[in-house]
Structures are given as C-alpha cells and as structure tokens.
Amino acid sequence: MKYNFDQCIDRTNSNAVKYAIRESYFGKKDVIPLWVADMDFATPECIRKAVVERAEHEIYGYSIKPEGYFNAIQNWLKKIHQWEIPKDSIYFSPGVVPGLVFSILALTEPGDKIIVQTPVYFPFFISIEGNNREMLINPLKENDGYYEMDFDDLKAKIDSKTKMILLSSPHNPVGRVWKKEELQELVEICVENNIIIVSDEIHADLVFAPNTHYPLASLSKKAKQQTLTFMAPSKTFNMAGLSTSFVIIENPTFQEKYKALLESYHLANGNLFGNVAAEMAYEKGEEWLEQMLVYTQGNIDFVTAFLKKNIPQIHFLKPEGTYLLWLNFKALNMNDSQLKEFLIHQAGIGLNQGTIFGENGSGYMRMNVACPQSLLEKALIQLKTAVDLLD
Numbered sequence: 140m141k142y143n144f145d146q147c148i149d150r151t152n153s154n155a156v157k158y159a160i161r162e163s164y165f166g167k168k169d170v171i172p173l174w175v176a177d178m179d180f181a182t183p184e185c186i187r188k189a190v191v192e193r194a195e196h197e198i199y200g201y202s203i204k205p206e207g208y209f210n211a212i213q214n215w216l217k218k219i220h221q222w223e224i225p226k227d228s229i230y231f232s233p234g235v236v237p238g239l240v241f242s243i244l245a246l247t248e249p250g251d252k253i254i255v256q257t258p259v260y261f262p263f264f265i266s267i268e269g270n271n272r273e274m275l276i277n278p279l280k281e282n283d284g285y286y287e288m289d290f291d292d293l294k295a296k297i298d299s300k301t302k303m304i305l306l307s308s309p310h311n312p313v314g315r316v317w318k319k320e321e322l323q324e325l326v327e328i329c330v331e332n333n334i335i336i337v338s339d340e341i342h343a344d345l346v347f348a349p350n351t352h353y354p355l356a357s358l359s360k361k362a363k364q365q366t367l368t369f370m371a372p373s374k375t376f377n378m379a380g381l382s383t384s385f386v387i388i389e390n391p392t393f394q395e396k397y398k399a400l401l402e403s404y405h406l407a408n409g410n411l412f413g414n415v416a417a418e419m420a421y422e423k424g425e426e427w428l429e430q431m432l433v434y435t436q437g438n439i440d441f442v443t444a445f446l447k448k449n450i451p452q453i454h455f456l457k458p459e460g461t462y463l464l465w466l467n468f469k470a471l472n473m474n475d476s477q478l479k480e481f482l483i484h485q486a487g488i489g490l491n492q493g494t495i496f497g498e499n500g501s502g503y504m505r506m507n508v509a510c511p512q513s514l515l516e517k518a519l520i521q522l523k524t525a526v527d528l529l530d
C-alpha cells in the first residue's frame with residue numbers, strides 16, 4: 140500500500156474534538172476515542188501541501204471559488220457517482236448540518252413536520268426541533284441487523300403538515316447504502332405528497348464494493364426537482380475542520396430560496412483554505428480514497444473476526460458504507476446507562492451511545508473504525524478483558 144494507514148499520529152495537542160473533550164463528554168480523559176466521525180489517518184499529502192502553499196501567501200483576504208473548484212466537484216461526481224450536474228447548481232454550505240438548517244428555514248414554516256428515519260445522525264433532531272419544526276419519526280425496520288425503510292409506516296404517518304424529509308444516504312449509523320429501488324420508492328412517496336427531500340450524502344464516497352451509492356437526485360427528473368443534495372470532501376478525505384461542504388440544487392425555486400437565506404446570513408464565501416483543499420481533494424485524491432477504503436474494510440474484517448472469536452455476545456452486520464459500526468450489545472443484558480458506564484469505566488473505550496440516534500438505538504453503540512488497526516486491537520482487548528470479568 141502506498142499510504143501508511145498504520146501510522147499512529149498524536150492528536151492530543153491539536154484541539155481535536157475526538158481527543159480534547161473526552162473528559163467532559165465521557166468523564167474519563169483516557170478512553171480510547173472511537174466516537175466522533177473523523178479519521179485518525181493523515182489527511183492526504185497532496186491536500187496538506189496545497190493548503191500549506193496557500194498559507195505561505197502573505198495575505199489571507201476574501202476569496203472567491205475559482206473555476207477549478209467547480210470543475211473538480213463536477214468531474215468527481217461524474218467519475219465517482221456517474222452524476223452530471225451543471226455548475227450553477229452548486230451552492231456553498233459552511234457545513235452539512237448548517238446547510239440542513241438553512242434548507243429547513245428556507246423551505247418550511249414553524250410547526251411543519253419533517254421526517255427522520257431513526258436511528259439516525261442525531262444533529263438532525265436539533266436541526267428540526269431547535270427551529271420550531273416538528274419531527275415525524277419513521278423508524279427503520281430491523282431484521283437480523285439489516286435495516287430497511289418502512290414505507291408503510293411512512294405513508295400512514297404523512298399528513299398535510301409534513302413538508303420535508305432529512306435523509307441520511309449512505310446511512311449513519313446503520314451503514315446501509317440505499318438501493319436504487321429503495322430510493323425510487325421514497326421519491327415516489329415524496330413527490331406524491333409534495334415533500335421536499337433533503338438528502339445528506341456526506342458519506343457518499345465511503346462505500347464498499349459491491350455496493351453502489353446512487354445520488355438520489357440523479358435517479359430521475361422528478362427526483363432532481365424534489366431534492367437538495369448535501370455533499371462534502373470532509374469525511375472522505377479527513378478534513379472536517381476546513382468547512383468544505385456544498386449543496387446541489389436543480390429546482391429553481393429551491394435555488395432561489397436557499398441562496399437568499401445564505402446571503403442574508405452573509406455566509407456564501409466559505410473558507411479560503413477549505414476551497415483550496417476541496418479542489419485538490421477531488422482532483423488528486425482518488426487513489427488515496429481507494430486505499431483508505433481497503434484498509435478500513437480490513438479493520439471491519441478485523442473487528443468481525445475478533446468479536447466472533449472472543450466476544451460473540453457483541454455483534455454487528457458489516458456496513459455497506461461508512462467507517463462506522465453499529466454494535467449490538469443487547470446480549471450483555473445491561474440497560475443503556477449501565478452499558479455506557481461499563482464501556483467507559485471497565486473497558487476504557489469511548490463510543491457513541493445508541494440512544495442518541497433515537498429510541499430504537501437502545502442496546503447499541505456506534506464505533507468508528509477509521510484508525511490504525513493497532514488502536515482498534517487495543518480497544519478490543521480492553522473490551523474483552525472487561526467482558527470476561529462480568530462472568
């Protein structure tokens with residue numbers, strides 16, 4: 140492998156959220172941090188070099204996004220996702236979550252209902268309720284660890300107040316890469332009921348063969364008109380601190396409303412280093428991404444084999460995409476707060492508690508495996524030792 144993903148990089152003095160706030164979040168500052176969704180791998184060198192080169196310029200003033208920035212996004216989407224989009228459909232977003240909030244503010248009214256499919260990335264909840272909209276919960280159906288959308292439940296719950304859905308695609312935390320047919324069925328329901336689809340596709344590039352990510356808006360003319368698609372190179376290339384998200388909007392009414400809101404907050408410019416990094420990532424990052432996915436797949440296989448051999452009570456279904464595992468701890472027979480305490484204080488590992496993703500996350504924990512395998516091994520050995528002591 141050309142890139143060294145085994146390298147352990149010390150992040151303790153870099154103000155990394157994953158490391159720096161362990162004490163306040165877990166109450167223990169030395170838990171092995173397998174929580175926040177960024178990677179412990181070095182951001183690709185070509186990106187770091189481009190940022191350093193720009194940083195060496197004497198002035199960091201206001202900057203535009205150059206033609207190359209838009210070309211890089213268009214070429215990436217065409218090559219990686221077979222999706223051709225016009226340049227003028229690309230709008231900036233300071234982050235995917237702020238962009239979800241802008242979409243909610245621009246396209247719905249207080250009191251409107253917005254659909255979420257739990258268990259799901261928890262900032263969706265505050266984005267809705269923090270802006271005086273109501274959550275309509277359409278839980279995913281689970282069968283032996285495999286999650287699917289529950290269209291019957293969705294159709295039964297939609298009413299005249301239901302105006303939008305926040306979709307996680309690929310899905311965080313359950314790791315599903317939605318099939319074309321599933322997305323098409325969702326589009327049909329949304330078009331029929333005039334529900335705007337806000338598709339959070341931040342994990343689009345993090346997909347394991349033979350699965351394919353389909354940008355929902357690319358599936359049909361109807362889908363394109365119904366959808367705002369949020370994407371970013373931030374998860375893909377480990378540069379979440381650089382503010383590099385964007386949204387693709389092809390419906391003229393949505394474009395106008397989103398743009399007006401963004402401009403009213405004077406937020407359309409973005410971060411000069413983020414622009415440089417995003418362009419370079421999409422231009423030169425493909426080989427790094429391919430190898431990172433191979434390494435991460437190896438980590439997933441490693442966890443699978445370790446648990447099967449040593450702690451078969453804890454299990455998960457291999458994710459189709461994302462570097463996040465949705466571990467089922469139900470066989471340990473603990474309630475959620477006991478499980479949380481056990482993992483922090485007996486096992487010494489920091490995971491995301493399942494219930495923050497929704498009520499049906501009870502008994503689960505989310506584990507981030509985008510780290511050197513040696514760190515994962517250490518965490519799993521600590522977990523095994525703690526579980527053995529329970530017997």
Ligand SMILES: Cc1ncc(COP(=O)(O)O)c(C=O)c1O
Binds near residue numbers: 176373
């Ligand atoms: C589904 C999903 N959306 C959005 C984000 C965060 O996006 P941003 O940092 O650009 O707001 C994450 C990060 O984990 C995520 O998993």
